[in-house]
Each structure stands twice: as C-alpha cells, then as structure tokens.
Amino acid sequence: MTIAGSDSGGGAGIQADLKTFAALGVYGTSVVTAITAQNTLGVTGIHEVPVEMVRAQMEAVISDIGVDAVKTGMLSSTELITAVAEEVRRLGLSTLVVDPVMVAKGGDRLLREEAVDALRTKLLPLATVVTPNGPEAEVLTGVRVRTLEEARVAAERIVEMGAGSVVVKGGHLTGSEAIDIFYDGTGFRELRAPRIHTKNTHGTGCTFASAIAAGLAKGQALEEAVGQAKEYVTEAIRANLDVGPGHGPLNHVYRVWGA
Numbered sequence: 001m002t003i004a005g006s007d008s009g010g011g012a013g014i015q016a017d018l019k020t021f022a023a024l025g026v027y028g029t030s031v032v033t034a035i036t037a038q039n040t041l042g043v044t045g046i047h048e049v050p051v052e053m054v055r056a057q058m059e060a061v062i063s064d065i066g067v068d069a070v071k072t073g074m075l076s077s078t079e080l081i082t083a084v085a086e087e088v089r090r091l092g093l094s095t096l097v098v099d100p101v102m103v104a105k106g107g108d109r110l111l112r113e114e115a116v117d118a119l120r121t122k123l124l125p126l127a128t129v130v131t132p133n134g135p136e137a138e139v140l141t142g143v144r145v146r147t148l149e150e151a152r153v154a155a156e157r158i159v160e161m162g163a164g165s166v167v168v169k170g171g172h173l174t175g176s177e178a179i180d181i182f183y184d185g186t187g188f189r190e191l192r193a194p195r196i197h198t199k200n201t202h203g204t205g206c207t208f209a210s211a212i213a214a215g216l217a218k219g220q221a222l223e224e225a226v227g228q229a230k231e232y233v234t235e236a237i238r239a240n241l242d243v244g245p246g247h248g249p250l251n252h253v254y255r256v257w258g259a
Contacts, residue, residue, distance in 0.1 A: 004073030005034035011249030012203035019252035040244030068217035099209035125162030134172035155183035200240035200248030
C-alpha cells in the first residue's frame with residue numbers, strides 16, 4: 001500500500017509507487033493524501049484530501065484486501081501525519097517504509113514547516129526503514145549532510161529517534177558514484193552505483209521507497225530489499241524518459257519497454 005500524494009504528471013507520488021509495485025511483481029493499493037497539479041516544470045497547485053477520507057481509504061483497503069507492507073510519501077500537514085500514524089498503530093501495520101517527502105524536484109515545498117516535528121515524533125518511531133535524501137536528513141536531524149561521514153552521523157540520529165533503520169540517500173552528494181548509507185542500529189552498509197548524469201530523475205525517492213516496500217511485501221529480508229531497490233532505481237534512472245522540458249521521470253517499466 002502507498003499512502004501518498006497524486007502527481008498529475010505521472011512521474012512521482014502515487015503514480016510512481018504503483019508503477020514500481022507492478023514492475024517488481026506485487027499488487028499495489030493506494031491511499032491518496034493530496035491531489036497535486038504538476039508537470040516536469042513544477043507544482044502549480046495542491047489540494048489536501050480531508051483526514052477522514054484518508055482514514056477511510058486505509059480502513060477500506062485493509063479490511064478487505066489486506067496489506068503486507070506500507071509506504072508513506074507526501075504527508076503535508078501535522079493532521080495528516082498524526083492520522084496516518086494513529087491508523088498504522090490501530091490497524092497493526094508492522095512493515096512501514098517512510099519516505100519523508102519535503103520538497104518536489106522542482107523546488108516546491110510539499111511538507112509544511114510546522115509538520116516536521118510530527119514527522120519526527122509520530123511517524124518515524126513506527127518505521128521499519130526511513131529513506132531521506134541528504135537535505136531531508138538535515139531537516140530531520142539538524143546535522144549537515146555533505147559527506148559520507150556526515151550521512152552516517154545523521155543516520156545514527158534518525159535511528160535514535162526510534163526508526164528501525166534508515167537509508168540516507170547520496171544523490172545530493174558529489175562524486176562519480178551515488179552512495180547511499182544504510183544503518184540498522186548495529187552497523188553501516190554502503191550502497192554504491194555509478195552516478196548517472198541526467199535531468200530526468202523526477203520520482204527517484206518515491207520509487208526507491210516503493211521498491212523497498214515491494215521487496216518486504218514479498219518476504220525479503222530488509223537488507224536484501226534495500227539492495228534490490230538500489231539496483232532497480234539505478235537502472236530505471238539509466239533508462240529515463242525524456243518527457244517534457246523540465247525534470248522528466250524514471251522509466252519504471254524499463255524491463256518491459258527495454259532501455
């Protein structure tokens with residue numbers, strides 16, 4: 001299940017999540033938290049779904065279809081974060097991937113500043129794994145993230161907040177490789193891939209978190225799910241789609257279409 005915002009451009013959010021689930025062989029369900037008007041150039045409008053409707057979507061899906069893993073994305077307000085956290089607890093959803101979405105690829109803010117504390121205190125302690133990029137890790141922890149060592153420090157802080165594990169993504173760092181730091185409270189692992197130079201990376205974070213959730217839903221161990229998610233995202237970026245004049249999307253179905 002993905003609990004996230006809708007991207008009318010199809011590259012991120014609910015749309016990217018469902019494409020990822022399908023590509024990796026799991027059945028996806030969705031809880032829409034916001035409707036956005038956006039394209040490759042940016043976000044022009046956001047309409048939040050009422051909290052009661054978010055709760056109702058979760059209840060409707062889980063009471064009938066069930067869920068093996070949950071991924072959260074855009075939760076723009078304290079009220080939404082609180083409601084989702086309460087439902088996760090009430091419904092006993094134990095496998096939770098939290099993508100702490102804060103800013104769209106084009107720079108538009110998707111999380112209200114006053115909601116950051118709710119994200120830290122209400123949702124992160126429920127997470128099996130949290131997947132911030134460097135800037136998101138900085139906001140969550142107050143730790144500057146410009147190097148791998150700083151990413152490790154931020155990862156430790158996020159686990160100290162109650163998360164089961166964390167992947168601090170390295171896309172915003174420099175170097176010939178994109179290096180993510182995985183930390184589970186006991187040890188670090190570096191996830192390395194060649195850095196692919198393209199402007200078409202819209203939806204990368206959504207896709208990575210959804211790929212982890214897909215692996216967990218299939219019964220993979222956490223470290224295996226994180227590793228296969230890294231591989232999937234790397235190849236989806238390599239096969240990116242040149243859609244629109246701005247930040248185009250990954251090619252989620254590269255295995256079907258070919259690169």
